[in-house]
Amino acid sequence: xxxxxxxxxxxxxxxxxxxVLPIFxxxxxxxxxTFITSNEVINIxxxxxxxxxxxxxxxxxxxxxxxxxxxxxxxxxxxTFTRQYLYKYIRQEIKANxxxxxxxxxxxxxxxxxxxxxxxxxxxxxxxxxxxxxEYFKHKDINNFPLGHIKGGDFLIGLxxxxxxxxxxxxxxxxxxxxxxxxxxxIQISGAINDISLSKDINYLIENLFELQEQxxxxxxxxxxxxxxxxxxxxxxxxxxxxxxxFSLSTQDVFSNDKVIMKECFIKLKTQEGxxxxxxxxxxxxxxxxxxxxxxxxxxxxxxNKCSFIExxxxxxxxxxxxxxxxxxxxxxxxxFDSNSDSRGRVVFILSESEYYxxxxxxxxxxxxxxxxxxxxVIDRLGSIHTSFLYLRDLDxxxxxFDSYYSKDTNENKHRAVIDGFNKxxxxxxxxxxxxxxxxxxxxxxxxxxxxxxLQGRYLANLENIDE
Numbered sequence: 001x002x003x004x005x006x007x008x009x010x011x012x013x014x015x016x017x018x019x020v021l022p023i024f025x026x027x028x029x030x031x032x033x034t035f036i037t038s039n040e041v042i043n044i045x046x047x048x049x050x051x052x053x054x055x056x057x058x059x060x061x062x063x064x065x066x067x068x069x070x071x072x073x074x075x076x077x078x079x080t081f082t083r084q085y086l087y088k089y090i091r092q093e094i095k096a097n098x099x100x101x102x103x104x105x106x107x108x109x110x111x112x113x114x115x116x117x118x119x120x121x122x123x124x125x126x127x128x129x130x131x132x133x134x135e136y137f138k139h140k141d142i143n144n145f146p147l148g149h150i151k152g153g154d155f156l157i158g159l160x161x162x163x164x165x166x167x168x169x170x171x172x173x174x175x176x177x178x179x180x181x182x183x184x185x186x187i188q189i190s191g192a193i194n195d196i197s198l199s200k201d202i203n204y205l206i207e208n209l210f211e212l213q214e215q216x217x218x219x220x221x222x223x224x225x226x227x228x229x230x231x232x233x234x235x236x237x238x239x240x241x242x243x244x245x246x247f248s249l250s251t252q253d254v255f256s257n258d259k260v261i262m263k264e265c266f267i268k269l270k271t272q273e274g275x276x277x278x279x280x281x282x283x284x285x286x287x288x289x290x291x292x293x294x295x296x297x298x299x300x301x302x303x304x305n306k307c308s309f310i311e312x313x314x315x316x317x318x319x320x321x322x323x324x325x326x327x328x329x330x331x332x333x334x335x336x337f338d339s340n341s342d343s344r345g346r347v348v349f350i351l352s353e354s355e356y357y358x359x360x361x362x363x364x365x366x367x368x369x370x371x372x373x374x375x376x377x378v379i380d381r382l383g384s385i386h387t388s389f390l391y392l393r394d395l396d397x398x399x400x401x402f403d404s405y406y407s408k409d410t411n412e413n414k415h416r417a418v419i420d421g422f423n424k425x426x427x428x429x430x431x432x433x434x435x436x437x438x439x440x441x442x443x444x445x446x447x448x449x450x451x452x453x454x455l456q457g458r459y460l461a462n463l464e465n466i467d468e
Contacts, residue, residue, distance in 0.1 A: 085148070101158070240272060356386075382426075439457050444460065
């Protein structure tokens with residue numbers, strides 16, 4: 001048992017003991033008074049009954065006090081429902097209503113507020129935002145709705161009805177928050193919405209809300225524009241696809257000096273009915289189900305098989321950094337390359353990671369193992385996420401690929417200058433450079449003028465299904 005749990009039990013017991021002692025003393029006083037004032041012989045049943053009353057009184061009071069600490073309804077800072085109680089409440093609401101909607105409202109810059117203004121001001125912001133949310137819904141004639149604090153700056157609201165009834169309301173709320181300030185502290189609010197048409201499992205619904213919020217935060221949208229799949233069904237689709245190794249593999253050519261050098265691979269899992277699942281819909285499911293290593297190995301094995309009948313060209317695969325740092329993955333990669341000598345020097349791994357991995361020496365050692373067996377390593381999305389710059393500085397790799405935000409607009413002077421700077425920086429480190437989203441002749445010409453090593457885009461080549 002953890003120390004906080006031990007201390008909590010000690011605190012509960014001491015409090016219960018202090019409350020039960022007066023009752024215990026009163027019962028004892030009653031018994032002694034009976035002994036003193038009674039002139040007749042007391043029946044033995046009196047002693048038995050008195051003892052039972054004493055024991056059960058103590059037990060009952062201790063039990064009530066102890067169990068009372070298990071019920072935490074409101075959060076001490078925000079005065080909203082705690083997550084545990086909110087989940088219980090909403091589950092009951094979902095069972096009782098045919099249509100029910102969940103809204104996620106988040107303070108996106110809470111961490112910055114805590115860092116700059118202190119935790120005390122951060123707590124005040126949390127409380128003031130709950131009052132602001134409540135006031136906003138009151139103006140829309142929505143009262144007595146469950147509002148709970150999930151984590152950090154995230155709040156969950158439950159409303160009766162379908163999400164179509166509240167979509168506009170939430171969009172207006174997010175727009176109204178653009179100039180929202182508390183004591184001159186800027187508050188950045190974002191939101192997402194779904195309903196039980198997706199699933200009746202509250203855990204799936206909340207996970208989906210966070211995914212929607214991440215996708216739509218930059219555009220201030222609150223609904224998903226993609227087709228939604230029931231989360232439990234999606235998990236089943238993914239598990240079956242991995243077990244049965246059913247997926248679609250497409251490629252796009254990558255050129256150097258107008259010659260095809262590599263083929264980048266794009267994967268879509270297949271359901272039993274033959275429907276294709278886009279990676280955006282299932283990548284997080286793979287992580288949740290701990291199947292990312294199996295997925296990456298499945299794709300790698302397929303590409304190694306292709307090396308046996310497609311000559312010279314390299315196959316480029318996006319691999320999860322967590323897979324690369326997994327010993328089971330590395331061990332299996334060695335086995336595959338030892339038994340397929342034709343694949344050496346013909347496989348390229350693309351890495352993209354939003355959080356910097358601090359054990360950089362160990363990471364470099366792992367990458368060197370892969371490079372020693374003939375795998376080239378690419379850092380993706382250079383210029384978009386901060387880890388791309390840190391990894392360019394710290395990791396021993398072979399190539400960098402620029403983020404499409406810059407590369408698709410190289411004809412604009414400001415982006416052209418940025419790409420030129422990235423290109424020179426990479427070349428000075430002895431790395432090859434790669435640009436994608438070459439969509440027209442002007443972009444193709446400018447990319448060549450800048451001396452970028454590898455070019456890719458629909459202007460040069462379309463996607464092809466490799467099985468065909």
